[in-house]
Amino acid sequence: MAEARETVLVRGTGLLGTSIGLGLRAAGHEVWLSDPSPTAQRIAEDVGAGVSWSPEKDVELVVVASPPEVTAQEVAHALQNHPHSVVMDIASVKAAVLKDLLDWADDPQHALSREGIRRYVGTHPMAGREKSGPVAARGELFTSMPWVICPVVDPHTQEQLTQREAVDTVTALARRLGASAHQMSAVKHDQSVALISHLPQIAASLVASRLQEAEPGALALSGNGLRDVTRIAASDPNLWVQILSANSAPVVEILYGVREDVERLISTLEDPAAPGGHADIAQLIAEGNSGVARVPGKHGAPPQSFSQLTVIVDDRPGQIAAVLNDVAEVGVNVEDLHMEHSAGHQVGMVELSVLPARRNELAEALTTMGWKVVLS
């Protein structure tokens, strides 16, 4: 994978497969695409993620980007049909896929062999969206995000079965797409994502499901707190049934702890004026403060706090691009951007997050350039 000309087959051209294809094409790779849904495959081709694969084409690497429930069978199939290729998958759960592959490799009736499995690497890019399908794909989805790499380890001897070169190949692919590679066992991966990915999905879904019965008047007041907590509640139920049922044991362990905290909070809030009530509430919020302070920023660095400034623009095409051009001219990097429309007014508000040390300088420069700037 180190060479830009190596050829990759992406099997499964939904959100992730198409994003990988787009990123690899941008990095100069030849990418072949295949999906049981002709529509998904055609859209992936149309957006530029690669070209339709035909069996006579040789590939160095197969990326299986199918739903988790069919991933093991697709990996086994790819190992058999591409006897000289490295095969990786990107499913959100790793131990269940690996268990099926090891069972099949040990079954003399099955076409998969222990030798074949040496070309397989389980992986999981920690990047995605709450939308599915190739239309939602983005080539830059993986930039600055972690990508977990799980070489196969013999469960009895702990000997690494995956060939070193296969691990190097997929590590290079993750890095080429801008991600940072993190190597660990499938079991450790599943325990980790239970906390940092599966619990957040459950929390978002639980909060958002309360909104079903909400008064429209209450929903009209929604601010960023609700949006921040519920974005991923829009995720695909079909995908999450597969993820949560395949990783249920570590998720349940965490939910026991959450249940204790929720029960404690309920009894405190039933009588907040009781002795110790206020301290209990403060402790819960403070525990959240210390947890969130541990969430790393880009490349695993501690989170960086940015300062915001808001630029008021006319609500017409080209205005955001014009603001960003002027910011670039000042030489300030935009770390984040949000756009809000002012209800009932023909203006939009572009909120820019920048390094604190550059905020005032940028505000002054943009004001001089004629923009209306509000420091927030």
Ligand SMILES: NC(=O)c1ccc[n+]([C@@H]2O[C@H](COP(=O)([O-])OP(=O)(O)OC[C@H]3O[C@@H](n4cnc5c(N)ncnc54)[C@H](O)[C@@H]3O)[C@@H](O)[C@H]2O)c1
């Ligand atoms: N969505 C995310 O945020 C995210 C992030 C990281 C990893 N993943 C993992 O990536 C994989 C793909 O997820 P997605 O979000 O792209 O889903 P998606 O629904 O957007 O795409 C899945 C694609 O797989 C195809 N498919 C169905 N059966 C197949 C088979 N037998 N062989 C090959 N392809 C098949 C479908 O036609 C579809 O085009 C999943 O394993 C998921 O766990 C998802």
Ligand SMILES: O=C(O)C(=O)C[C@]1(C(=O)O)C=C[C@@H](O)C=C1
């Ligand atoms: O940001 C999103 O929308 C995601 O879907 C991201 C996310 C995550 O939890 O970080 C969700 C599930 C995937 O397995 C990997 C990434």
